[in-house]
Amino acid sequence: MTDQFNEECAVFGVFGSQEAHLLTALGLHALQHRGQEATGMVSFDGASFKHHRGTGHVGENFSAGSRTLNDLSGHVAIGHNRYSTTGLSEQRNIQPFLTEMAFGSFGIAHNGNLTNASRLRDSLVETGSLFQSTTDTEIFIHLVARSHQDNPLDRLAEALKQVTGAYALLCVMDDMLVGVRDPHGIRPLILGKVGDAYVLASETCALDIIGASYIRDIDAGEMVSISKDGIESRRIAPEEPSRFCIFEYIYFARPDSILEGRSVYQARKDIGAQLAAESPADADLIIPVPDSGVPAAIGFAQAANLPFELGIIRNHYVGRTFIQPTQEGRQSGVMLKHNANSEIIAGKNIVLVDDSIVRGTTSRKIVNMMRDAGANKVHMRIASPPTTNPCYYGVDTPDRDKLMAAQLGIDEMCAAIGADSLAFISIDGLYRAMGLTGRNHQQPEFCDACFTGDYPLANMADQFTQPRT
Numbered sequence: 042m043t044d045q046f047n048e049e050c051a052v053f054g055v056f057g058s059q060e061a062h063l064l065t066a067l068g069l070h071a072l073q074h075r076g077q078e079a080t081g082m083v084s085f086d087g088a089s090f091k092h093h094r095g096t097g098h099v100g101e102n103f104s105a106g107s108r109t110l111n112d113l114s115g116h117v118a119i120g121h122n123r124y125s126t127t128g129l130s131e132q133r134n135i136q137p138f139l140t141e142m143a144f145g146s147f148g149i150a151h152n153g154n155l156t157n158a159s160r161l162r163d164s165l166v167e168t169g170s171l172f173q174s175t176t177d178t179e180i181f182i183h184l185v186a187r188s189h190q191d192n193p194l195d196r197l198a199e200a201l202k203q204v205t206g207a208y209a210l211l212c213v214m215d216d217m218l219v220g221v222r223d224p225h226g227i228r229p230l231i232l233g234k235v236g237d238a239y240v241l242a243s244e245t246c247a248l249d250i251i252g253a254s255y256i257r258d259i260d261a262g263e264m265v266s267i268s269k270d271g272i273e274s275r276r277i278a279p280e281e282p283s284r285f286c287i288f289e290y291i292y293f294a295r296p297d298s299i300l301e302g303r304s305v306y307q308a309r310k311d312i313g314a315q316l317a318a319e320s321p322a323d324a325d326l327i328i329p330v331p332d333s334g335v336p337a338a339i340g341f342a343q344a345a346n347l348p349f350e351l352g353i354i355r356n357h358y359v360g361r362t363f364i365q366p367t368q369e370g371r372q373s374g375v376m377l378k379h380n381a382n383s384e385i386i387a388g389k390n391i392v393l394v395d396d397s398i399v400r401g402t403t404s405r406k407i408v409n410m411m412r413d414a415g416a417n418k419v420h421m422r423i424a425s426p427p428t429t430n431p432c433y434y435g436v437d438t439p440d441r442d443k444l445m446a447a448q449l450g451i452d453e454m455c456a457a458i459g460a461d462s463l464a465f466i467s468i469d470g471l472y473r474a475m476g477l478t479g480r481n482h483q484q485p486e487f488c489d490a491c492f493t494g495d496y497p498l499a500n501m502a503d504q505f506t507q508p509r510t
């Protein structure tokens with residue numbers, strides 16, 4: 042059961058503003074792309090903790106002037122956007138969680154995925170813990186509760202020693218905002234400042250919306266605690282080479298974010314340019330699969346010196362294709378989402394650029410749509426290497442048997458999606474687009490396990506032996 046916890050979420054927190062709740066609502070709104078199923082907030086006003094969790098978008102839960110939002114007023118707040126793949130957006134799984142500990146209230150929000158969740162949960166349950174949710178995030182709570190350390194920060198640090206996996210965590214406790222990044226820094230977490238208040242967020246686009254300035258990324262294996270005395274930093278694990286998730290650059294993060302000092306937009310354009318150099322096509326037009334393929338298509342078009350056209354129009358009132366719990370939902374989602382701009386396409390040889398192929402649902406539909414709109418030749422170019430392995434670190438990817446590239450070779454994939462040609466960027470090309478000389482196989486700079494199967498965390502046995510649904 043615990044291995045269903047595939048979530049790519051957003052976290053956002055503020056310390057030191059009387060409008061912490063309002064800033065958090067705005068920050069969560071900017072991070073809506075990371076999770077659309079549910080949202081929540083925990084705040085503290087110096088006397089009491091407040092809590093709201095609900096399904097749906099941030100705006101549906103925290104609209105300006107609403108009683109729900111006003112009731113969350115305080116000088117500290119943390120928030121979370123959730124996206125689950127279990128289809129069970131149950132209230133009890135919505136974060137942040139708020140619990141009562143021996144030292145007082147404890148709020149927690151988590152983006153990522155623990156790789157030893159099953160084992161930890163089993164042993165906690167066997168020794169008396171009563172779980173109230175089916176998320177791996179709750180494991181942190183039980184570990185903190187059981188710690189015998191004197192102060193809350195030491196308790197959290199002790200709990201973190203027992204978990205493995207990917208996490209960007211925000212906690213509120215003891216009139217403090219705490220942020221932690223896993224020892225490999227797989228998931229993003231950045232620090233900013235607005236006025237006298239500190240901000241922690243998954244991406245920099247959440248700083249922009251509240252007029253906060255960017256200070257730095259939290260380091261891999263770093264824990265920062267922010268209180269009225271300022272900001273303190275400590276290490277939760279010995280320094281290890283960072284392995285930031287390369288898929289954040291390819292797909293997940295918003296293009297206007299800067300992560301680990303790199304513009305997501307520029308990274309995507311550079312990937313597109315590299316793809317054009319590696320796999321050119323004889324075409325009249327470059328067409329992005331909106332929205333995720335747009336920056337890479339711009340980079341491709343510029344490098345290939347070919348016109349860029351919006352040959353597919355996206356309906357923005359449908360959620361991200363992938364953020365639909367069932368395959369049927371995903372399938373109809375693709376149709377609801379895109380339409381061919383036939384005038385542009387009819388009679389043309391086109392290159393379609395998308396960021397990735399996962400199950401192949403999107404590519405199949407889009408290529409079909411282009412043919413129906415009268416395209417002559419349809420060349421598909423993908424701004425990532427073939428996705429051959431599931432992610433166990435917080436990005437939702439299905440099991441290997443549902444990953445098209447794990448089942449089929451490139452020619453077979455091309456036939457399956459009905460394109461005239463299909464090419465993916467090479468793994469070395471991807472690293473070159475990131476400004477490196479290629480992939481350093483001994484010590485890769487990123488986590489690229491979804492493309493290479495090279496998982497940075499050794500103890501994956503839990504995950505591979507457990508059934509996933």
Ligand code: AMP
Nearest residue numbers: 333363397398399400401402403436437
């Ligand atoms: P599919 O239709 O299953 O091949 O999924 C590919 C589409 O989903 C691409 O157009 C991407 O924009 C998007 N996508 C790829 N990977 C993910 C992911 N892990 N989470 C959400 N969306 C994704």
